[in-house]
Every structure is written in C-alpha cells, then in structure tokens.
Amino acid sequence: MTDVMKAVRRAGLAALTITAALLAGCGNGDKTDTKAPAAAGNGVADAEPAAILDKARTALKAAKSFHVKGAMSENGEVTQIDLKVAGADVVGTVAFSGAKLEMLAVGGTRYVRPDEAFWTMIDSSGKTAKLMKQAVGDKWIKPAAGDASLGSFFFGASDIEEMLTPGGTVTKGEAKTVDGVPAIGLVDSADTKTVLYVATTGEPYPVKMERPAPEGLSFSEFNQTFADLKAPPAAEVVDQASLKKK
Template sequence: MNTVTRAGLAALTLSAALLAGCGLPDDPNTPHPNPSVSSDPAGNGIDILSAKGVIDKARIALKSAKSFHVKGTIKEDKDLVELDLKNAGDDFTGSLKSSGAKIELLSVGGHKYIRPDAKFWNQIDPTGATATAIKQVVGNKWVKVKDKDDSFGTLFTALDVDTLLSSEGTVTKGETKTIDGMPALAVLDGTDTASTLWVAMRGEPYPVKLTGPGGQGLTFDDFDQTFPEIKEPAASEFVDQSKLGKK
C-alpha cells in the first residue's frame, strides 16, 4: 500500500535529519596527548585529551556499553522531535514523536516492529478512509516489518553511535561541571549549531548530555542496565506488514 510506504519514508527522513543535527565537528589541529596520563588521579584521563580525543573516547565507551538510554528533544525544520530510545547491543526499543504523532520502534532478535499511534495514521491520510482501515487491522498491535524490506532501514539506525557522536569541523574543550552527580567535561561546537557534548570524567567516559540551541538536547543514562521491555512480542501482539496491503 503506497500510503504505508510514504509513512515509512517520512519517518526515515525525520530520523536521518534528527541524527544529522546531533553531530559534533572535529578539531584537526589539536594534538592528542597520551590518554593513559591524567591530571586527576581519580579521573579517567579525558581532561588531558584534545577535544577530538574526548569525542573519540566517548564514542568508544558508548559502543562498548552493554546498554544505554538516550532521551531528549531535537528541532527538525519547524517541528520539535521527541526521542526516547533504549539500546541493548543489537536490539533497541523506544519512540519518536513529532507534531503530536508518535511512532514506537522495536528491533529484537533480528526482527523489526513499528507501532504508530492513531494521529500518525491520520496525518498520512487526511481523508481518513485508509487510516481507518489500517487502524481496524492494527489496533494497538505492533506491525512486523518484512525482514527484507529496506524502506525502514534508516529509521532502525536511530541509535547508530558513530552518527550520534560524529565530528566534522572545529571543536574545543570547555568547562567542567557536575551533571547528575558526575563530573563532566564540555566539548564545544564552534559552528552556528552551537552544540555542547558533556562527557563523564570518572569511570567510563560516557557521553552524559548533548545540548543545542533553542533548548534542544539529549541525555544519556542507564548504562549497562537491563531493559526487560526489549523482547519479542507474542504472536497475538503484532500484525504482519503484508496484511496492511503493502506490495
């Protein structure tokens, strides 16, 4: 069904733009000191690294984490996109919300599921006929995406760490402050986006906060926690994508 295809593409565009806005630029001229030496004996050593070095350490730490949670708000065009995702290795679950419409995501055991709310279906079909038909079939169930369907691919890479913590231009180190009880170091974006990445200075150098203009920002927490909600839905809890009429 073309309507469902357009819904997927709209979500893909939203996700890609959201992630692109989270990237941090690179500092090509700042040297990288020996990361094994720190001016704080109780710290993890990032304070003596270059700005790029801090981002690299944060990226490695986040990719090595068994699990983590990222939540926040990002501006996409004139809309604010609310993101709330939990990751555990290759699996994740969570939601994206924009313009009052919400779509839940679940990727587990190599299978992918989406669960849009009624407002989402109504937005892609203003006349209501197709949306009503879809809602009657789906109800509050998940929609299981075909394994070989790549149209939802970008949507399910919303937690790609390399994209979340990318660097492309000039960055500098900023102040240190306590965030949620953890001393953190700021890495400042020198471009017009004026974003700041805060990285933990003790324990693993996890990113703990990413802030941007206009109140935008993401928080990272629940590292190495267990998320019981990341599980395969029962057969009675999902509908195959093919039953929506998508060819």
C-alpha cells in the first residue's frame, strides 16, 4: 500500500495479540482435552474491503496506544523502527545506515538523542560527532521551534487517516492467523507486495504489515501505558538553540 507504507515509515500501525487457551478436565476416570471455544468473529471477514479498512481506521482512532516494531525500506535503504505511540506522544528509536536516533515526544514537546554514528553520518570528518559528544553527552536535545532537521524525524506517527489511506483499490487477500490473531489480508492495487492484516476477532485492529524480507512490521501492546513515555528531567535536556551559540 503505497500511501500506507509512507505513513508507516513515519510511525506505524497497531496490534492486538490473542492467544488460545487449552482446558483440561477429568471425569469418571477418563481424561479429556478440550479446546476453549473459538473467539467470536467481529464481522469484518464478511465485509467489503473498503468497509474493513473503515472499521480498522475507527478502531485505531479509539485506541489509546500501540507499539510498532520492524523494518521498512526506501530506495534500497532499510530503516529499523521501534516506536511506542500514544496519541501524539511517541517514544522509541529509528535506525538506518548504522546510526540510531532515539525519539521522544510528550505533551507537544519533542526531544531527540542521536548516537555518535548519527553525527558521523552527517559529517564524515568526525568533527561534528566530537563536538556533539562534548556539548551534549548522553542528554536529550530539544529541537528549536520550527526546526526542519532534527524535528523532521518525527514522522507524523499519530496520523491514522494517512496510515490507512490506500494508494489504489483495496481487495481481500488471504485469511490466516497472524501472530496468534485470526485476520484477513487487504491488498492495495498500487502496492501489491504489501498485505495489511486486520483482526477478524475482537476489535478490528490492523495486526501486521507483511512485506518481502527484510521488511515487515509487527504490532503489540495495544492500549497499554508506557512507563518510558514521559518528559526527561530538565537536567538531562539540552536546547538546540544553545548549541548553535557554541
């Protein structure tokens, strides 16, 4: 899904993991294994593809949070994504070309914490990495208001409308169990290599985005509270504007 992939690169979708339980009982000396009743379907399996997408979009908007992890690529460059999203708040990392950038957005304030490889990627001479290590160390950087460089790494993770807007016509794909969740696949005519799976039991959350290896995204921790999604202490933050004065 062309537009979906672009949005996922900026943040991601969500998932609900469902596991089946086995019940064992004994009676009259005979031992019988009984499977738990199958979870009731949520109706999306029989719906039209566009309606399935609408239901997934509605479910995501109603969700409090989710965790997306995996990899996507563009022009041959693979980006590793590990993000926890709660509304407009985000915490996690993106990694590419051997560099990693920690990201944090809380209450409308954004912070980034690049590793040394990130700065070296920007300036191969190593001078920038050395200066930043001295000026910042392990602290978070608070990008300047309107910053179009460090601030641009926040990919619009909470834009659910864009995440679930296909580039072409959506059709049904295979129905199968994905990460323990019964799901139905959706295929976008504009990007047939991508299959978006939507849960067919419980809430109709997007479950997984499958892509040719090494790409693909998995989703978990839906509606969870993330302890690391909080503003860092002031002593652990450096304002980007102050760095430009050095």
